Amino acid sequence: MQNATIELLLNHRSIRKFKKQPLTDDQINLLVACAQAASTSSFTQSYSIIGVEDPSIKKQLSEISDQPYVDENGYFFVFVADQYRNKTIGDQNGADTAVLDTTQRLIVALGDAAFAAQNMAVAAESMGLGICYIGSIQRDIDRTAKLLKLPEYTFPVFGLAVGYPDQRPEKKPRLPRTSIFHKNQYNAESRNEELNEYDRRIEEYYHTRSGGQRKETWTGQITRGLGLPARMALKPFLEKQHLGRR
């Protein structure tokens, strides 16, 4: 059953340091074509992709995200959940567009953006490039939206930094299959033994990656994450954008 694509998928690791070499237009267009080939809910294609080339915009997104590799990479994409296109089409045809502000349509648009992005990520890695998702463009969602001139009915979900890898990180071990994969019904039993063993593996992973500097388990990291400040601007921003209002 093994094949080159499966091997590629199983060998994914995020890249956070890229060579200076920019992507070519052919590479960029092929990546976008692969993104567009992904499944899309009811064929609505409810997403957009913004290719950020302007150095000043990249720099500012990098400040918002607080990640240098938002600026330093081969190319930077932003994936946008997008019901604005559908709104425009509906308006032009004199249709009632009220449905676009429902939670259903928000979830559909988020899904379409993510399917497209993951296809692009896989395509990039197959071309020998590395990728890193950047959720932290949402740290200042209003500034990000303004920078990218996003109209109503749109929401910037994440960035995707792409480029030639300038590092070779180890693969990060994932949760045991049985923690993620349930048969027939959700198994809500606590899995302490399984998680303890996984914690040991992750502790070792961070130990190796940091040269002994970082000492953290997976459940420790999850618990620490619960204490980080949440991005409370997202809900009012969505409301302002007419997304997920009801």
Add this chain to the structure above:
Amino acid sequence: MQNATIELLLNHRSIRKFKKQPLTDDQINLLVACAQAASTSSFTQSYSIIGVEDPSIKKQLSEISDQPYVDENGYFFVFVADQYRNKTIGDQNGADTAVLDTTQRLIVALGDAAFAAQNMAVAAESMGLGICYIGSIQRDIDRTAKLLKLPEYTFPVFGLAVGYPDQRPEKKPRLPRTSIFHKNQYNAESRNEELNEYDRRIEEYYHTRSGGQRKETWTGQITRGLGLPARMALKPFLEKQHLGRR
């Protein structure tokens, strides 16, 4: 730049008729491993996958979705946005878990579920299998959640039907690249000429696929979709699940 993976991505088409042959355990486990290898926000792995094998549960999901291929396929997965695991870990460690009910955490979990699912879709196609996403498990979200025994802090996002294709549909043409892909900033100008041309292509596609029975353009389909009943139960369901409350 072309390679087998890119060719695979560009040749995606959804499959809505499968042979009776079920997937083997090895195939299922490999698909789950590929799903797990996808990127995940802040390494939180905020999703679960339910493998629906019980014929009665499959049958009922098929009724909810009103799609026969939810029941008739090689295997049926449901992807779940999942902050319940994080909730349990936080509780066990005596942490304040209030952050889990934020919109940020809901969006993260939806993204993690979609990245994993799209990886699985690509893996399946690389193995010669076909896939179809099933958003319509949300047509009766409360019944779906009850059937799958989903606890609080979880949300069933979509199903993924996988199996040996028993049809060979044409590739569905996607929007012109310039309709999806913007440079530096969102281009909100209307693109009537571009869309008119695309409408003709889609009209032809449906004409061919339906043997002359279906006459519909893409913008026509989008407009018709605006008039379909929306799933208004999603927002109260999320609220009940403690997701995206603020």
